[in-house]
Amino acid sequence: MAAVAAWAASTAFSVGDIRRATTSQDSGLWFRCTTAGTSASSEPKWPTDIGSTLTDNTVVWTAISSVYGDVSVLAPSAIIELFELHLDSTLHGSSDVYRFHSGTNADVTGNIIFDSNAYSRFPVQADGFEMQSSGTLPQPTLTLANLDGTMTTLLALVNATTAGNDLTGATVKRIRTLKRYLDGEST
Template sequence: MGEETKRNVRLVSAPEPISTKKLQDEIISLEPSTVLEMFELELGRFSGKSFRFHPGTVFKGNLVFDEKVYHALPIEVDQFEVKGDGSLPRPHLRVSNVDGVISNIMEGYDDFVGLKIKRIRTFLKFIDSKNFRHEENPFGAPDPTARFPDDIYVINQKVAENKNLVEFELVSPLEMDTVKLPGRQIISNYCTWVYRGNGCHYGNSFVRPPKKFFPSDSLQARGDPIADEKDKEFVSTKGYGFSTEGNATWQDDFTTPFVDSGIYNRTGVYSSGDYVRIGSAESQEVTMFFVAKPTGYAVTSDGGSDFFNISGSDPRIDTENWVRDQCSKTLSGCMLRFGSCNAGLPFGGFPGTDRFKF
């Protein structure tokens, strides 16, 4: 009885086969229903989760198929056609990038390069009843097995990125022309890790706990913003000149405090020296930090000192009033953050491969 139960469990959890008979009947039908196209992006090595979406041309909202929700997303795909010369297709996927939403999502995922994306197609009559009023499909009987064979592709590269769209080139897993071995490119003086992401882990207290830093309550130990992309430090007289002392800008006429203002709020009021967090829309691994520059509107406090007020400006766009905490991807940038850590530098380059003169 126990073995039979286990066998039944395996049968239930196993993927259902594709019903080619129903598919063929619908294809040769005199009045076939509309073909729907869906996509599933597997985040793989980053989180193990999947992001499902569809163009939203037939259904304006979310689409449910096989009890999985596919979000409506303004996308355009083409070049899926198979040529007669034997070459494999290289489809292109274009996604709307209004307000930099997709650019923000890609921040922690290496531009999605190397991730697997699945193209799923079926007829309207076979989608779940939940998509219709009264939960009844008026076009036919729902059947998740009645679909075209899934097309599996890998995102090969980001072709274009601007304020309007992001375009990707997809390739078949069988096409190995662009695969590089080893997987990491050997560069002597440049770190290939994603800042605060995989490999770097700056600010990740689980990988590098504060006790590994000296002192254990320093900016580096807490993972606070350190410098911009040119190694110009925030808390330094040679850099932006902010100070960790004081908790209000008008308390000191000579220094501007460096204050953690938490998650960015577009209706909040920020002054120079405040730094905020903005997380990726999809990634919980990478958090972006932005520091308010000593610019903006001069405001006089009750104490009589002037400070600068920045409000209503998105740090991701307003580079005049905000500066992003970024690593220069050099050894000096790595030293600024991990120089006081007894676990060594997580530098992603290979300094030993550089040429030396004796």
């Protein structure tokens, strides 16, 4: 984990500076300066939810995950994106879960295991994921290749069961983790 300096009183901070509380917190969060300024003379009561903000004299801090430390010292290719497609039995005639990953990060060339679940390597492109604290919700898109007719087969099964021809109502779950947290990887 990257070393992150503790918050300091009456100190000038720039946008992007990362600090931790001076004492251990159960939340394990770190805090990113999102409005530059000078900190107060006493430490603030830090928020406990990711994305929460607080004003510390003239500085505004936003709570971020401490995993930021792992990511900040690793190459971006060490981040693995996993996807799960959950069918709804009332809509699709099945409650099957399909798990896959694009296999483009961290030199992953085959199927992987995460949290005891197998994720197949499958060409996928995901765009439009963003984190906002206000405004409209993002509308991400997921594009899957029809490699070896896999998607055609899945749609045919759904259509045969429910007389529908799409995956409307299915739930897609995106998981972002680090390669080192995959089952069988060393930490």
